[in-house]
Amino acid sequence: MSTSPCLVAVxxxxxxFRLWLMSRDGTVLAEHRSxxxxxxxxxxxxxxxxxxxxSTLAVPQDIPVxxxxxxxxRQGWVEAGYIDIPADLTIIGQxxxxxxxxxxxxxxxxxxxxxxxxxxxxxRGEETQLLGAHFEMPSGTCYCMxxxxxxxxxxxxxxxxxxxxxxxGELFATINAKTILAHSTGGKGDVDAHDxxxxxxxxDGWTRPEKTTHHLFSIRAGQLLxxxxxxxxxxxxxxLLIGAELAGAGINGGEQIGLVASGVLQRLYHxxxxxxxxxxxxxDADVAVRRGLIESWQHFSNTSGDQKRP
Amino acid sequence: MSTSPCLVAVxxxxxxFRLWLMSRDGTVLAEHRSxxxxxxxxxxxxxxxxxxxxSTLAVPQDIPVxxxxxxxxRQGWVEAGYIDIPADLTIIGQxxxxxxxxxxxxxxxxxxxxxxxxxxxxxRGEETQLLGAHFEMPSGTCYCMxxxxxxxxxxxxxxxxxxxxxxxGELFATINAKTILAHSTGGKGDVDAHDxxxxxxxxDGWTRPEKTTHHLFSIRAGQLLxxxxxxxxxxxxxxLLIGAELAGAGINGGEQIGLVASGVLQRLYHxxxxxxxxxxxxxDADVAVRRGLIESWQHFSNTSGDQKRP
Numbered sequence: 103m104s105t106s107p108c109l110v111a112v113x114x115x116x117x118x119f120r121l122w123l124m125s126r127d128g129t130v131l132a133e134h135r136s137x138x139x140x141x142x143x144x145x146x147x148x149x150x151x152x153x154x155x156x157s158t159l160a161v162p163q164d165i166p167v168x169x170x171x172x173x174x175x176r177q178g179w180v181e182a183g184y185i186d187i188p189a190d191l192t193i194i195g196q197x198x199x200x201x202x203x204x205x206x207x208x209x210x211x212x213x214x215x216x217x218x219x220x221x222x223x224x225x226r227g228e229e230t231q232l233l234g235a236h237f238e239m240p241s242g243t244c245y246c247m248x249x250x251x252x253x254x255x256x257x258x259x260x261x262x263x264x265x266x267x268x269x270x271g272e273l274f275a276t277i278n279a280k281t282i283l284a285h286s287t288g289g290k291g292d293v294d295a296h297d298x299x300x301x302x303x304x305x306d307g308w309t310r311p312e313k314t315t316h317h318l319f320s321i322r323a324g325q326l327l328x329x330x331x332x333x334x335x336x337x338x339x340x341x342l343l344i345g346a347e348l349a350g351a352g353i354n355g356g357e358q359i360g361l362v363a364s365g366v367l368q369r370l371y372h373x374x375x376x377x378x379x380x381x382x383x384x385x386d387a388d389v390a391v392r393r394g395l396i397e398s399w400q401h402f403s404n405t406s407g408d409q410k411r412p
Numbered sequence: 413m414s415t416s417p418c419l420v421a422v423x424x425x426x427x428x429f430r431l432w433l434m435s436r437d438g439t440v441l442a443e444h445r446s447x448x449x450x451x452x453x454x455x456x457x458x459x460x461x462x463x464x465x466x467s468t469l470a471v472p473q474d475i476p477v478x479x480x481x482x483x484x485x486r487q488g489w490v491e492a493g494y495i496d497i498p499a500d501l502t503i504i505g506q507x508x509x510x511x512x513x514x515x516x517x518x519x520x521x522x523x524x525x526x527x528x529x530x531x532x533x534x535x536r537g538e539e540t541q542l543l544g545a546h547f548e549m550p551s552g553t554c555y556c557m558x559x560x561x562x563x564x565x566x567x568x569x570x571x572x573x574x575x576x577x578x579x580x581g582e583l584f585a586t587i588n589a590k591t592i593l594a595h596s597t598g599g600k601g602d603v604d605a606h607d608x609x610x611x612x613x614x615x616d617g618w619t620r621p622e623k624t625t626h627h628l629f630s631i632r633a634g635q636l637l638x639x640x641x642x643x644x645x646x647x648x649x650x651x652l653l654i655g656a657e658l659a660g661a662g663i664n665g666g667e668q669i670g671l672v673a674s675g676v677l678q679r680l681y682h683x684x685x686x687x688x689x690x691x692x693x694x695x696d697a698d699v700a701v702r703r704g705l706i707e708s709w710q711h712f713s714n715t716s717g718d719q720k721r722p
Contacts, residue, residue, distance in 0.1 A: 176636075184637075215633075215637055216633070217637060219638070221626075221627070221630050222630055222633040222634045222636075222637045222638065223629065223630055223633045224632075224633045224636055224637065251592075251629055266623075266626045267626060267629040267630075267633070268625045268626045268629065269591070269592075269625045269626075269628050269629045270625055272591050272592060273587075273591070273625060273628075276586055276587070276590050276591050277583075277586070280586050280590050281579070281582050281583070281586055282561075282579075282582065311621055311622035311624075312621035312622065312656065312659040312660040313576075313660045314621075314624070314656075314660070315578045315579045315580055315583060315653070315656060315657060315660060316531075316533075316576045316577060316578045316579075316660050317531070318579050318583075319533065319561055319577040319578065319579045320531050320532055320533055320577075322534075323525075323526070323532040323533045323534045323577070324532045326486075326532075326534055327494075327525055327527060327532045327534065328529070328532065343625070346622065346624075346625060347625060349622040350622040350623045350624070350625060350626050
């Protein structure tokens with residue numbers, strides 16, 4: 103039966119947990135989301151948290167679980183290692199780590215690493231999204247994956263040839279809450295992608311990234327001298343940091359970029375990339391990670407004798 | 413008598429308080445330093461804190477006090493306004509604000525403002541240092557004043573023709589303590605200006621400022637993949653941010669820059685500027701601010717009828 107569950111796919115990050123119960127034909131039978139990211143779960147125990155979700159959904163014990171994300175980091179559940187680039191994404195499944203000592207078959211996918219002494223880099227979770235994104239856009243050669251730590255990835259077919267991480271999301275949150283700018287930008291409301299202050303910030307960050315830390319202080323001065331409001335200032339802060347990221351990623355305008363994102367980040371980056379003349383192809387981040395998890399499970403089971411289980 | 417006190421000079425910033433009891437001929441008769449910056453003092457009251465220092469030193473009530481810094485901000489003691497640039501620094505004294513309702517004559521110097529809708533900026537305290545620095549280096553046309561919010565200033569004689577603030581110091585402290593990099597860089601030890609990781613960071617930040625937020629994450633990856641230590645990583649963080657500031661300030665190498673600084677910031681910026689080929693002229697920040705405070709008091713008293721008081 104296509105509607106009977108065959109696999110649980112989980113994206114388990116630093117601050118969020120997303121679980122999908124999948125049928126054999128790729129239908130989503132159920133979805134659970136929570137804020138039970140790494141930091142919260144480490145105390146309660148990963149298996150307990152996972153099984154409580156599965157028990158709510160009455161998932162039989164013979165249904166396996168495939169996990170990507172920070173659950174595979176050293177501070178996570180079981181360390182799942184890194185595959186060095188250049189890396190064919192179709193091999194991450196067969197390089198999965200089996201969680202030991204559980205009744206259920208649970209595997210965690212490895213991350214990717216750039217082993218360069220001058221500019222090392224790592225990703226964990228995005229490699230699985232990328233595999234799914236590759237199936238959505240097989241001709242794609244450059245992907246932007248915005249987030250706490252945004253990834254820019256160069257692909258050659260299904261092989262990751264290079265990537266760079268930018269701390270944009272974390273810097274935005276930290277500067278907005280923990281610096282003197284908190285008086286000028288502080289707040290939690292989503293930035294409006296159509297706010298002129300956002301788009302001007304993007305352009306300033308993109309064309310003059312070397313001025314970014316000056317432009318940041320200028321937000322404070324704008325509040326002191328002209329009474330600029332919190333929303334406008336927060337939009338400019340967001341735009342400046344995203345614009346500087348686009349400069350760092352080498353955007354010149356005219357490129358085609360696969361934007362793997364959802365929600366407010368999709369709206370902001372789509373607007374920012376468009377402002378800089380990029381031809382944006384949107385790829386839903388949830389769709390991509392689910393697809394990558396399912397494909398990776400197939401690759402794992404095809405090479406491990408687990409074929410009959412899902 | 414040259415050794416009798418004639419003026420109290422105070423630099424009262426966000427996080428520090430520095431007071432010098434001066435004689436007529438410019439000799440420092442006594443010095444007090446404390447961490448009683450703005451945030452702590454706001455609760456206890458500015459006058460109480462100031463008078464407790466003066467009472468320890470038995471400073472007679474007829475000795476006036478001249479203050480620069482954040483004590484003159486809206487959240488400070490009495491708001492002392494801003495003078496717009498271009499601004500002749502010899503007029504800040506005559507534009508001082510008299511603190512009302514005190515038995516002693518106390519004045520607070522104004523800050524400077526760049527009233528530009530696209531890139532507004534402000535300073536408060538540095539204008540007084542600059543006046544002193546101008547006397548130390550009358551031919552200087554470009555000054556670097558590192559700090560929580562570093563200032564880069566263009567001068568034409570004693571007139572400030574332009575300035576830009578970079579949030580370097582605050583970003584260093586915040587990133588070092590409040591982001592994922594805290595695991596890799598966290599600590600309070602001073603960065604060593606001769607650490608190769610610092611100097612490599614300066615060069616990377618200066619030559620590729622658009623990559624800064626990527627290079628920051630790379631510090632984390634370097635710890636995960638290569639076990640880079642805290643001190644080395646913190647030195648690289650410091651170097652990257654200072655290097656990006658130098659790029660933002662337009663440093664090409666070969667310039668002469670007056671570096672108004674002291675302590676560890678003097679050592680780090682001197683090394684960073686030298687690494688980028690700048691001809692650095694060191695100006696002690698304490699000497700500069702004291703000189704600026706004294707000169708400003710003279711300008712104030714010459715125009716206000718207070719000539720006889722000091």
